Amino acid sequence: MARYTEEELKEKVHNGFIVEYPDExxxxxxxxxxxxxxxxxxxxxxxxxAYFGAAKDAPSTNTMVSATxxxxxxLAHANIAxxxxxxLGLDKEQLVYGRQPHExxxxxxxxxxxxxxxxxxxxxGLYDRAGITLLGDVFKNTSYGPLKRALVKVDQEETFHLRxxxxxxxxxxxxxxxxxxxxxRAVDWMFPMAVEWFGLxxxxxxxxxxxxYKLKGMTNDELRQTWMQSTVPLCEGLGIDVxxxxxxxxxxxxxxFAFPCQYDEDEKRWLFGEGQISWEAVFERWKRRGPAxxxxxxxxxxxxxxxxxLAAA
Amino acid sequence: xxxxxxxxxxxxxxxxxxxxxxxxxxxxxxxxxxxxLWDALREVMDPEIPISLVDLGLIYDVRQDGGSxxxxxxxTATACPCMAFIHYDIQDxxxxxxxxxxxxxxxxxxxxxxxxxxxxxxxxxxxxxxxSM
Numbered sequence: 001m002a003r004y005t006e007e008e009l010k011e012k013v014h015n016g017f018i019v020e021y022p023d024e025x026x027x028x029x030x031x032x033x034x035x036x037x038x039x040x041x042x043x044x045x046x047x048x049x050a051y052f053g054a055a056k057d058a059p060s061t062n063t064m065v066s067a068t069x070x071x072x073x074x075l076a077h078a079n080i081a082x083x084x085x086x087x088l089g090l091d092k093e094q095l096v097y098g099r100q101p102h103e104x105x106x107x108x109x110x111x112x113x114x115x116x117x118x119x120x121x122x123x124x125g126l127y128d129r130a131g132i133t134l135l136g137d138v139f140k141n142t143s144y145g146p147l148k149r150a151l152v153k154v155d156q157e158e159t160f161h162l163r164x165x166x167x168x169x170x171x172x173x174x175x176x177x178x179x180x181x182x183x184x185r186a187v188d189w190m191f192p193m194a195v196e197w198f199g200l201x202x203x204x205x206x207x208x209x210x211x212x213y214k215l216k217g218m219t220n221d222e223l224r225q226t227w228m229q230s231t232v233p234l235c236e237g238l239g240i241d242v243x244x245x246x247x248x249x250x251x252x253x254x255x256x257f258a259f260p261c262q263y264d265e266d267e268k269r270w271l272f273g274e275g276q277i278s279w280e281a282v283f284e285r286w287k288r289r290g291p292a293x294x295x296x297x298x299x300x301x302x303x304x305x306x307x308x309x310l311a312a313a
Numbered sequence: 314x315x316x317x318x319x320x321x322x323x324x325x326x327x328x329x330x331x332x333x334x335x336x337x338x339x340x341x342x343x344x345x346x347x348x349x350l351w352d353a354l355r356e357v358m359d360p361e362i363p364i365s366l367v368d369l370g371l372i373y374d375v376r377q378d379g380g381s382x383x384x385x386x387x388x389t390a391t392a393c394p395c396m397a398f399i400h401y402d403i404q405d406x407x408x409x410x411x412x413x414x415x416x417x418x419x420x421x422x423x424x425x426x427x428x429x430x431x432x433x434x435x436x437x438x439x440x441x442x443x444x445s446m
Contacts (some may be wrong), residue, residue, distance in 0.1 A: 006365070060397060060410040063397045063398040065392065065394050065396065066395060066397060066398055068394075069394030069395075070394075152443065156361075156362070156442065157361070160360050160395075162363045163360055163398075164360070164398065167401060169400060171401065217421050231366075286409075
């Protein structure tokens with residue numbers, strides 16, 4: 001018999017109650033928490049092969065060490081989230097090695113190969129910022145104690161990744177020429193990708209329970225605004241164009257393109273000219289997964305063979 | 314030229330900043346880390362933990378000759394993931410100081426860094442991030 005009804009638990013967490021143990025959860029709370037942790041874990045995990053592809057393009061040994069340190073952090077963050085899922089009765093081994101590539105729950109943006117150093121640092125500057133925006137909100141608001149404590153380290157390290165992104169975006173943008181063009185091209189496809197990452201607009205939001213259970217504090221649109229509040233000025237300050245601007249009338253950042261819109265995977269280009277598409281079409285694209293989905297998951301799951309060899313040795 | 318440890322060296326307008334190639338107390342003792350260049354370096358944070366490079370004890374010496382500045386820098390570990398990062402941050406910050414045209418960062422491994430080089434301020438900061446020394 002559960003200790004609390006769904007309604008009782010929702011009220012308790014909004015009054016400051018911190019959930020520590022599975023037997024304090026309701027079924028609804030547990031399910032919503034699992035979904036949240038799964039997305040968190042899978043996102044951190046899949047960022048590793050995506051980043052690794054571009055880390056090989058690092059301009060020096062020292063800079064490659066920075067990039068691989070970031071990858072190592074991401075893998076550790078994934079481990080933390082999978083470990084928390086184990087407390088909820090899931091099996092880490094199965095989650096990492098037992099799923100098909102399309103079953104992972106990371107954002108569609110991480111299914112795309114990062115092809116050069118500029119793309120890596122823009123991913124640090126834009127995607128890691130999206131990560132901090134989301135996890136920073138979770139850290140501040142979550143009603144789940146073990147996650148809150150784990151995020152102290154995670155958020156600290158994500159800040160390092162973001163600084164890496166900002167510093168290099170600045171360096172390459174200021175260098176001019178091809179370096180600057182590469183930054184612009186990377187921002188062109190990754191900016192809308194990150195905007196989409198925050199999900200459905202609030203007025204269309206399906207009910208997920210994450211706000212009711214205080215697993216997070218901000219809505220999708222609020223999180224999207226928070227992200228744009230720092231991303232847009234950063235890019236503008238570097239003379240890099242972004243398809244969004246501050247609206248005095250609305251007192252918020254608004255997008256300069258029909259949202260959501262179609263994406264050409266082969267060209268790595270958003271088809272702004274073709275206008276707005278439905279969210280159903282976006283969900284279908286997300287479900288099909290992006291071009292590198294299989295390759296990235298296989299790269300991760302290859303580790304199983306290596307581990308078996310180590311165990312046998 | 315003044316002896317590195319003499320009060321003149323640190324008493325003038327240059328604070329704890331020596332002239333290039335001057336013999337010096339090494340690393341420059343904490344009480345002598347004064348002057349505009351040291352203050353500027355105090356604004357350069359370690360990329361992983363928000364405490365300054367000076368408080369971490371990573372800056373061993375700063376020398377200026379006209380528009381040229383040399384910084385002796387060490388790291389907490391030989392495989393520090395932030396080496397290039399720290400170089401750039403130092404250069405960017407010092408080049409914003411009036412009269413500084415060129416900044417050369419020299420990596421120094423002797424004497425080795427130990428945690429005893431962290432300043433009391435640095436220790437207090439680390440404590441707030443949950444790192445015990």
